Amino acid sequence: MRDSGVTWDEGWRGWIVAGHKDVAELLSSDRMTAERLPNIGSQQSEDTRVAADIMSRWIVFLDPPKHTAIRPKVAPPFSPRAIREIDGLITSTFREHMESLRGQTEMDFMREVAFPFPATVIAGLFGVPAADLPVFGQWSDDVASLMHSGSTEPAQGVQSLLQLADYLRSLFRSGVTGPLMKHLDGLDEEDLVATCVLFLFAGHETTKNLLGNMLVTLSDWPEEQRRLWSGEVSEKRAVEELLRYEGPAKATVRIAARDVAIGDTVIEAGQKILLALGGANRDPKVFDRPDDLVLERSESGSLAFGYGIHFCVGAPLARFEAQVALRELPRFWTGYGDVPPPEDRQWQPRLLNRGLDELPMRVAWR
Ligand code: HEM
Numbered sequence: 001m002r003d004s005g006v007t008w009d010e011g012w013r014g015w016i017v018a019g020h021k022d023v024a025e026l027l028s029s030d031r032m033t034a035e036r037l038p039n040i041g042s043q044q045s046e047d048t049r050v051a052a053d054i055m056s057r058w059i060v061f062l063d064p065p066k067h068t069a070i071r072p073k074v075a076p077p078f079s080p081r082a083i084r085e086i087d088g089l090i091t092s093t094f095r096e097h098m099e100s101l102r103g104q105t106e107m108d109f110m111r112e113v114a115f116p117f118p119a120t121v122i123a124g125l126f127g128v129p130a131a132d133l134p135v136f137g138q139w140s141d142d143v144a145s146l147m148h149s150g151s152t153e154p155a156q157g158v159q160s161l162l163q164l165a166d167y168l169r170s171l172f173r174s175g176v177t178g179p180l181m182k183h184l185d186g187l188d189e190e191d192l193v194a195t196c197v198l199f200l201f202a203g204h205e206t207t208k209n210l211l212g213n214m215l216v217t218l219s220d221w222p223e224e225q226r227r228l229w230s231g232e233v234s235e236k237r238a239v240e241e242l243l244r245y246e247g248p249a250k251a252t253v254r255i256a257a258r259d260v261a262i263g264d265t266v267i268e269a270g271q272k273i274l275l276a277l278g279g280a281n282r283d284p285k286v287f288d289r290p291d292d293l294v295l296e297r298s299e300s301g302s303l304a305f306g307y308g309i310h311f312c313v314g315a316p317l318a319r320f321e322a323q324v325a326l327r328e329l330p331r332f333w334t335g336y337g338d339v340p341p342p343e344d345r346q347w348q349p350r351l352l353n354r355g356l357d358e359l360p361m362r363v364a365w366r
Pocket of ligand 1: 059060061071078122198199200202203204206207210247248249252253277303304305306307309310311312313314315317318319
């Protein structure tokens with residue numbers, strides 16, 4: 001796909017763009033709009049209307065000037081500096097969680113580690129008590145399905161979105177707070193609730209998938225795994241390359257606000273465009289040997305967290321959590337565990353996300 005540049009996909013009824021230059025250009029073009037609320041059911045239902053109102057406040061769906069006004073208010077909790085303030089908390093969350101699993105030699109990594117670790121971190125940062133994690137996780141998964149799969153049964157996702165919002169509203173009203181809430185100044189209550197719903201689901205779903213993707217990728221590249229393990233390559237660099245190679249955000253979507261030409265192809269105003277971040281990250285014009293995992297790769301330009309004004313707000317948190325996992329896992333286990341071979345892996349059937357449904361594995365504890 002990445003050689004053909006721009007292709008029309010009849011099944012999806014939109015354009016697919018996979019070249020690095022084109023994807024980056026379109027992500028920073030004012031000819032594109034990010035206003036693309038998914039179809040979540042009939043607007044005649046009150047629940048659907050309220051859910052749509054919440055989503056319409058998410059910065060990921062806003063264009064300037066609304067986006068420009070709200071982004072500086074929602075980004076501070078995840079600045080590299082704010083994350084440095086809580087790095088000890090993140091590491092101890094991981095260690096405590098691993099201790100709670102000690103001795104378990106067979107597990108589904110996605111369920112036992114990849115989900116609870118980032119979910120506990122993000123929930124804790126906003127004051128959600130650990131006891132509420134399972135139900136919050138279920139709501140969050142339902143919202144993710146609503147967002148990513150073009151679900152034909154959106155009712156469950158809408159209900160979960162509303163429950164998550166109600167839950168957060170009463171949490172904030174009761175004065176419960178977490179270490180990052182102090183950074184979220186200047187939002188009215190509805191924007192605050194909507195933003196935190198976005199953080200809670202965007203913040204754990206993608207990172208969960210990244211953790212699973214990293215383990216299977218490292219297992220497929222044993223020599224690179226060895227170099228990471230022996231300290232020849234830092235976790236920081238390894239995470240960047242693992243994000244490029246098998247990042248959890250496969251693609252994002254924009255709508256053409258005006259006609260736009262890419263080479264000989266004209267994308268007409270109103271048409272939708274799938275921007276293949278994963279394809280762009282394997283573009284041979286930018287990355288030498290793009291299909292090889294090279295942990296010490298020198299080229300930059302990965303689009304794993306997007307590009308332009310919507311570049312991922314949570315990137316510093318996600319990067320740090322991934323580094324903690326790579327550094328800490330071999331301190332608990334004698335390696336990164338025995339994962340199933342490629343043909344036995346269950347990938348989620350989602351257009352925009354790359355993540356495993358489950359990752360059954362065997363581990364040996366130190
Ligand atoms: C490995 C983990 C993650 C990946 C791969 C990822 C990926 C992305 C991508 C590709 C975008 C741009 C979407 C677009 O342009 O349409 C984005 C935006 C965003 N991400 Fe992440 N994300 C991750 C983790 C997080 C975390 C931990 C949070 C927050 C807790 C977060 C919050 C957001 C928000 C709020 C936006 C919207 C920014 C804006 O529109 O200005 N993400 N993310």
